[in-house]
Amino acid sequence: MIHSPRFGRSRFLMALGGGALAILGLVAQPARAQELVIGSRVEVTPDPHFRWSAANVMFYRHYFSFLMDLNKDDQAVPGLAESAEVEGDHAWVFHLRPNLHFADGQKLTAADVVASFERARTLPNAAGPYAGLFAGVTEISAPDERTVRMTTNRAVPTLPNGLTQVSIIPASVAKTATTADFVQGSADVSSGAYRFVSLQPGNRLIVERNPDFYGPKARWARVTFRFMTDNAARTAALLGGDVDMIDGVAPQDMPRIKADGRFTVHVGRSDRGLFLMPDTERDVSPFIRDINGAPMTKNPLKDRRVREAMLLAIDREAIRTKVMDGLSFPTGQLVPEGFGGHSDKIPVPPFDPARSRALLAEAGYPEGFEVTLHCTNDRYVNDGRICQTIGQMLTRVGIKTDVQLLPTSAYFPMVTDHAGKRGSLIMMSWSAAGSGEADVLQNVIHTYNKETHTGTWNLEHYSNPAIDKLIEQSQITLDVTQRHALQVQAMEALMADVGVIPIHDQSVVVATKKNLDFTTWDDESTMAEEVVAK
Numbered sequence: 149m150i151h152s153p154r155f156g157r158s159r160f161l162m163a164l165g166g167g168a169l170a171i172l173g174l175v176a177q178p179a180r181a182q183e184l185v186i187g188s189r190v191e192v193t194p195d196p197h198f199r200w201s202a203a204n205v206m207f208y209r210h211y212f213s214f215l216m217d218l219n220k221d222d223q224a225v226p227g228l229a230e231s232a233e234v235e236g237d238h239a240w241v242f243h244l245r246p247n248l249h250f251a252d253g254q255k256l257t258a259a260d261v262v263a264s265f266e267r268a269r270t271l272p273n274a275a276g277p278y279a280g281l282f283a284g285v286t287e288i289s290a291p292d293e294r295t296v297r298m299t300t301n302r303a304v305p306t307l308p309n310g311l312t313q314v315s316i317i318p319a320s321v322a323k324t325a326t327t328a329d330f331v332q333g334s335a336d337v338s339s340g341a342y343r344f345v346s347l348q349p350g351n352r353l354i355v356e357r358n359p360d361f362y363g364p365k366a367r368w369a370r371v372t373f374r375f376m377t378d379n380a381a382r383t384a385a386l387l388g389g390d391v392d393m394i395d396g397v398a399p400q401d402m403p404r405i406k407a408d409g410r411f412t413v414h415v416g417r418s419d420r421g422l423f424l425m426p427d428t429e430r431d432v433s434p435f436i437r438d439i440n441g442a443p444m445t446k447n448p449l450k451d452r453r454v455r456e457a458m459l460l461a462i463d464r465e466a467i468r469t470k471v472m473d474g475l476s477f478p479t480g481q482l483v484p485e486g487f488g489g490h491s492d493k494i495p496v497p498p499f500d501p502a503r504s505r506a507l508l509a510e511a512g513y514p515e516g517f518e519v520t521l522h523c524t525n526d527r528y529v530n531d532g533r534i535c536q537t538i539g540q541m542l543t544r545v546g547i548k549t550d551v552q553l554l555p556t557s558a559y560f561p562m563v564t565d566h567a568g569k570r571g572s573l574i575m576m577s578w579s580a581a582g583s584g585e586a587d588v589l590q591n592v593i594h595t596y597n598k599e600t601h602t603g604t605w606n607l608e609h610y611s612n613p614a615i616d617k618l619i620e621q622s623q624i625t626l627d628v629t630q631r632h633a634l635q636v637q638a639m640e641a642l643m644a645d646v647g648v649i650p651i652h653d654q655s656v657v658v659a660t661k662k663n664l665d666f667t668t669w670d671d672e673s674t675m676a677e678e679v680v681a682k
Contacts, residue, residue, distance in 0.1 A: 183370045184676055187382040189396025190527070190556075191375040192353055194330035196315035197268040199276035199560065202420070202579045203527070205313055206673035207373065211355045212315035213339040213362075215242055215261055215296065216308045220669040220678065222419060222584045224309045228261065228316060228339075228362075229296070237303040237624075244294040250318055251343040251358050258290035263319035265298075265311075269601070275560050280591045280604035281310035284623070303624040305631065309583040341366040341677065351375060371676045377526040377555075386411065386659055393660040395674040396529060399473030405659045415475070416656040416668030420579040421482055422528060424521070424538070424649040425592075426455055427572045429609035435520035435572035439548070448517055449572065455646035457507040461545040462538055463499040464652055471533050476652040481639050482578060482588045484653045488628070489586025489635030494643050497650075504545040516546025522563065523575040525553035529654050535575055538651070549573075563607050566596065570607055577654075578605075579671050586635040589619045593642055610647045 192207040193199045209218075217227035229242040248256035265288050268278040285307070287299040298307065317325075321335045329335035336344035341363065342355035353373040357366040374391060376382040379398035385391045387408065397405065397413065405411050426449040427433040433447040448454045464478035477484070481494045508516060521542075523535035532553050539549035554562070563570050578588040595611040596603035603609075615638050622634035642648065656668040660679065667678040 182368065183372070184368045184393075184679055185372045185374060185391045186674060186676070187376045187385045187391040187394035188373045188674065189377065189379075189382065189394075191350065191377065192347070192373070193275075194336075194347060194349070195271075195325075195327040196317065196330070197264075197271045197278060198274050198327055200274075200278045200281075200313060201276055202671045202673065204276075205315075206671075206675070207353060208315045209340065209673065210342045210371065210676060211336070211338040211340045211344045211358075212317065213256075214312055214314065214316060216311045218312040218671070220667060220673075220675070222580065222670050224312055224584075227312070228256070232308055237626075238300050240298045240300070240304070240307050242296040242298075242308075244296070245362055246294065248362055249339070249360050251338040251360060253360075254318060254337075255293075256316070256318075256339055257293040258296045259293070260319045260322070261296045261316055262288050262290045263322035264316045265314060267317075267322040268314045275564055277564075277601075277604050278314060279601040281313060283590060283601045303626055305624075305626050305628075306583045306585065306587065310587070342371060345370075367677050367679070393658060393664060393666065393674075393679065395656075395658045395672075397657040397659050398530065399471075399475045399657070402473065402475075402657065410662050411659050412662055412664070412666075414656075414658045414660065414666045414668055416670070417477060417484070418579075418654040418656045418672050419484055419487065419670040420528075420577050420672060421479060421484065421653045422531075422534065422575065422577045422651040423482060424458070424651065425574050425576050425608040425610070426458070426649065427570070427608045428455075428647065429611065433572040434569045435522075437518040439515050439517060441518060444517065447572075448511065448513055449519075451511045452646055453507045453511040454513065455649065457504040457511070457545065458542060458547065459497050459646055459649050460500040460504040460507070461541050461547070462497070462649070462651065463541060464496060465499065467534060467537055468652065471530055471537050472652070472655075475529070475655040475657060477655075478652045479650050481643055481650055482592070482648065483580050483586045483639070487580050487585055488583075488632040489589065489639055491636045491639050494640060501545050508546055513546070516548060518548040518550065519573050520550045520552055520571070521573045521575070522552050522554065522559065522571040524556050524559045527556045527559070528577055529657070531575065534651065538575075564605075566598070566607075566609075574607065575651075576605075576607065585632060586639060589615075589635060589638050589642075590623060593638070593647060594619045612641070612645060612647065615641050615645075615647075 190203040193204050196208050214227040215229050216224050230245045232242045269282040284300045284302050284304045286301050289297045318337050325335035338344045341361045343358040345354040347353050356370045382394040383401045386394045436444050468476045478496045480496045483490045525532035535551050539551040542549040592605045594603040596606040618638035622631050625631040656672050660666050663682050665680045
């Protein structure tokens with residue numbers, strides 16, 4: 149049995165109308181259950197401010213709290229803040245709920261929020277910086293215990309949405325804790341629906357119901373996340389009864405699970421898109437060679453025709469049917485249908501190897517060249533198989549591709565080192581969960597600027613001044629319709645320039661025991677509160 153919720157609905161966006169911001173209320177939770185064991189496709193990064201990714205935030209949502217929260221439809225809803233308002237074009241003011249506490253009994257105040265935000269945006273050597281979420285923010289202050297004020301140098305209409313990604317910890321922890329303190333557990337002071345119990349790196353995370361949580365009490369008394377990055381191991385654990393459910397079900401394992409009457413498979417469309425990022429900055433790129441294997445003195449990826457050749461060399465439908473077993477959505481842009489910034493005018497790129505070869509010849513590479521494609525092998529659904537398949541497709545048109553698969557723990561420190569080699573061609577992804585619109589533009593596409601925190605995830609340093617201008621205009625446009633129109637223009641210009649090479653949007657695939665129901669989240673979060681005992 150497959151449950152597939154509808155995707156492509158209209159999105160709730162925190163549009164400003166020149167006054168107070170109305171925020172949706174929380175809904176009551178059904179009856180509470182006891183213990184749940186989840187076989188997780190990913191492992192948590194213990195420090196909540198060290199590596200920003202939806203996969204990490206998924207864990208944090210269980211035992212930390214957030215100024216603004218996010219629901220399964222990527223809508224911003226009240227978190228620690230019960231209301232928010234704007235002051236002109238240069239400030240956001242958030243009002244905290246009364247009587248907030250951490251799980252250790254200490255009071256949670258605006259000072260804790262300020263300290264958490266300051267740590268998140270300035271943490272040294274962060275592998276996945278949160279800094280881009282604070283672009284435009286010049287000061288964060290606490291006028292009193294229940295008020296957080298964020299001063300900006302321009303209008304930042306989507307700031308509350310970005311704050312759904314930043315975990316709140318005590319100020320005392322934020323100012324002194326090291327990453328090692330979170331591994332050991334001494335810094336994991338909870339304030340979420342669950343509280344931190346223990347973490348065994350490479351093995352499991354255990355949380356339990358927090359009786360002092362400000363909102364509805366957690367559904368489960370205890371939740372154990374068992375880290376199982378290997379697809380086969382997760383499936384075996386489910387079939388063997390070692391876990392109650394698994395996420396990130398490999399498409400090739402679906403038929404076996406579906407055929408077993410003890411389980412239910414739940415499917416939804418993800419807001420996460422996969423794409424390739426080519427090095428368009430450096431004249432000499434470190435992982436590009438000529439057909440004889442010698443380093444090249446000219447970077448072919450700076451030529452738009454070469455990038456278009458790569459775009460047309462990829463058979464997305466073949467990847468969907470043969471690699472993903474139908475569980476992907478081929479795309480030609482960086483946000484899915486239903487999100488702000490999605491353009492109806494951008495088609496899925498056709499598979500046209502003949503045109504691809506012609507473009508390579510036109511660009512001066514009739515015999516092609518060699519490139520290394522760096523990818524993860526444990527982060528996205530079938531990421532290793534996808535990259536191997538893409539490597540074969542590029543090789544067939546003359547771009548001999550050496551695919552290098554790395555674990556997440558090694559891949560991200562390499563590609564996020566802006567001063568390092570990074571890679572000549574890398575696979576990345578982006579989830580629009582932080583905003584419900586094309587925030588990928590300012591985070592991944594805008595010219596990288598360390599000082600302004602724009603382009604923080606622009607790992608190949610793509611730069612297009614005309615597109616930058618559209619992105620910057622959109623960031624200060626309060627009217628949501630006008631803002632999305634600017635994002636559409638930027639997206640269309642980006643794809644006309646082939647600044648990135650989109651592949652597909654993922655599916656969310658989760659399998660549970662038959663006596664459990666589950667609702668998928670667009671951002672692929674596996675939330676214990678969405679697991680209901682029948």
